[in-house]
Amino acid sequence: xxxxxxxxLNVIDDLTKDEFERFKSYLEKVENENGGTIKKYKxxxxxxxxxxxxxxxxFTKEHAIEKTRFVLKKIPRLxxxxxxxxxxxxxxxxxxxxxxKHGAECGEFSAAKQVKLSNPPDIGLQEQASExxxxxxxxxxYDLQPMRRGLVLCVTDGREGSEEDLKNISKIFTKKRINxxxxxxxxxxEILPKIKTFRDEINNARxxxxxxxxxxxxxxxxxxxxxxxxxxxxxxxxxxLFNNEQCPKLQNKPKVFIIQACRGSxxxxxxxxxxxxxDFEKENIVRMLPTTSDTLVVYASMPGYVAxxxxxxxxxxxxxxxxxxxxxxxxHHIVDLFTMVNERLVHNYNRKDLKSTMVLESxxxxxxxxx
Numbered sequence: 146x147x148x149x150x151x152x153x154l155n156v157i158d159d160l161t162k163d164e165f166e167r168f169k170s171y172l173e174k175v176e177n178e179n180g181g182t183i184k185k186y187k188x189x190x191x192x193x194x195x196x197x198x199x200x201x202x203x204f205t206k207e208h209a210i211e212k213t214r215f216v217l218k219k220i221p222r223l224x225x226x227x228x229x230x231x232x233x234x235x236x237x238x239x240x241x242x243x244x245x246k247h248g249a250e251c252g253e254f255s256a257a258k259q260v261k262l263s264n265p266p267d268i269g270l271q272e273q274a275s276e277x278x279x280x281x282x283x284x285x286x287y288d289l290q291p292m293r294r295g296l297v298l299c300v301t302d303g304r305e306g307s308e309e310d311l312k313n314i315s316k317i318f319t320k321k322r323i324n325x326x327x328x329x330x331x332x333x334x335e336i337l338p339k340i341k342t343f344r345d346e347i348n349n350a351r352x353x354x355x356x357x358x359x360x361x362x363x364x365x366x367x368x369x370x371x372x373x374x375x376x377x378x379x380x381x382x383x384x385x386l387f388n389n390e391q392c393p394k395l396q397n398k399p400k401v402f403i404i405q406a407c408r409g410s411x412x413x414x415x416x417x418x419x420x421x422x423x424d425f426e427k428e429n430i431v432r433m434l435p436t437t438s439d440t441l442v443v444y445a446s447m448p449g450y451v452a453x454x455x456x457x458x459x460x461x462x463x464x465x466x467x468x469x470x471x472x473x474x475x476x477h478h479i480v481d482l483f484t485m486v487n488e489r490l491v492h493n494y495n496r497k498d499l500k501s502t503m504v505l506e507s508x509x510x511x512x513x514x515x516x
Contacts, residue, residue: 149209150197153200153201153213153229154197156213156217156228157213158193159222159225160193160220164222168217169188169189172200172212172216175204177203178208181203183199214229217229223477223485224473224476224477284512285512286511286512286513287399288355290355291352292324293321293354293356293357294324294343295318295326295358295359296326296327296343296357296358296359297314297315297318298340298360299327299328300331300364300371300372301330304362305454306457306458306459309458309464310464313459314360314463314467316467316471317467321515326343330373331373332372332373332374332376333375334376335372336370336372337378337386340386341386344387344391347392348392348393348394354394356398357398357400360402360403361404362460364406365406365452366409368380370404388440389434389435396434397439398439399439399440399479400439402443404444404445405445405460405463407445407450407452408452409449409450411449413499413502414499439508439511440509441507441508442506443505444503445462445501445503447504448504450501451501453501461490462486465486465489466482469485469489473485475515475516476516477514478513479514480505480509480513486503490502
C-alpha cells in the first residue's frame with residue numbers, strides 16, 4: 146500500500162482557496178462505511194494537512210482516495226480526480242506518487258496492457274488507427290494542425306456586459322490559435338451574408354481549415370437570432386451554410402456553434418435541491434456522408450427560456466466557459482468541457498430567483514481537443 150496521505154495531499158494542495166472551501170462543503174455530506182459524516186466543526190477551519198488526516202481517519206486508508214476522488218469530481222476538478230487511482234489500493238512504487246499530479250497512472254497502465262492483449266481490435270479499427278490518433282477511450286481525434294478559423298458575431302447595443310463577453314471569447318480564441326473575425330452590431334438582414342462570407346473564405350482558401358467556430362451573442366428567441374435592429378434570422382439558415390453539401394472544405398471536420406442568446410421569455414425560478422450525492426465493412430461503392438455531421442451546437446438556455454447575462458461581468462455561459470477552457474482545455478474533449486461548464490451553470494450560481502442550464506446538440510464523430 147503506497148502512502149495514501151501523500152497522494153491525497155498532493156491533489157488538495159492544488160486546489161484554489163475557493164475550490165478548497167467547496168471541497169470541504171461537499172465532503173461534509175459524504176458518508177463512510179458506517180453511514181456517518183464528518184462533523185462540520187472538525188474541518189471548518191483546518192489546514193490542508195489536517196483535512197487530509199481527518200479524511201483518512203474518518204474514511205480509513207482503504208476508502209480515503211475513493212472519497213477524495215468523488216468530491217473532486219463534484220467541485221469540479223476532473224483533472225485532479227483523474228490523477229488518483231480508481232480504488233484505494235495502489236500497487237505502484239512509492240516514487241510514482243508525485244508523478245500522479247502529472248497524469249501518471251501505473252495501476253491503470255497495467256490494466257490497459259491486459260485489455261489490449263486479451264481483446265485485440267478488429268481489422269477495421271486497426272486500419273483506422275493507422276490513419277489518425279486515438280484517445281484512450283477508442284474515439285478517433287480530429288486533426289487540428291491546419292488553420293483553425295472562427296467568427297464572433299456580437300450585438301453590444303442594449304446588451305450590457307457584452308463587451309466583457311467579447312474580451313473573453315477573444316482570449317480563448319487567441320490562446321487556442323483560432324484565427325477569427327469579429328462582426329459587431331449587424332442588422333438582422335446582414336447576419337446571413339456576413340456568415341456566408343466567412344463560409345466562402347473557408348471554401349475558397351488554398352490552405353486547409355481544420356475546424357470552424359461560430360459564436361453568436363445577441364438577443365434571440367426560439368430558433369432565431371436578432372440583429373441590432375431587432376430583426377430576426379433563423380438559426381437553421383446559418384447552420385445550413387456549413388453542412389457537408391454547402392461547405393465541402395469542412396467535411397469530416399468539426400463545426401462548433403455557440404449561441405449566447407435567449408430562446409424565449411420563460412425565466413427558470415429553480416426548484417428545491419435534494420442532495421443525495423453520497424449514493425453512489427468494406428464496400429466497393431462511393432462513400433457518402435449525411436447532409437449534416439461533425440457539428441456541435443451550444444445553446445445558453447433551454448428552448449423557450451431566457452439566457453442569463455450580468456451587466457458587469459457578461460453572460461454566464463461565456464464567463465464559465467472562459468474559466469473552464471483556460472483551466473482544462475489541454476486535457477479534455479470539448480463535449481466534456483461544456484459538460485463542466487454546465488455543472489457550474491447549474492450548481493455554482495446562487496441567485497434564488499433565476500437559474501439556467503445550457504443545451505448541447507452534437508453530431509461530432511470524433512473527439513475534439515483544442516490543445
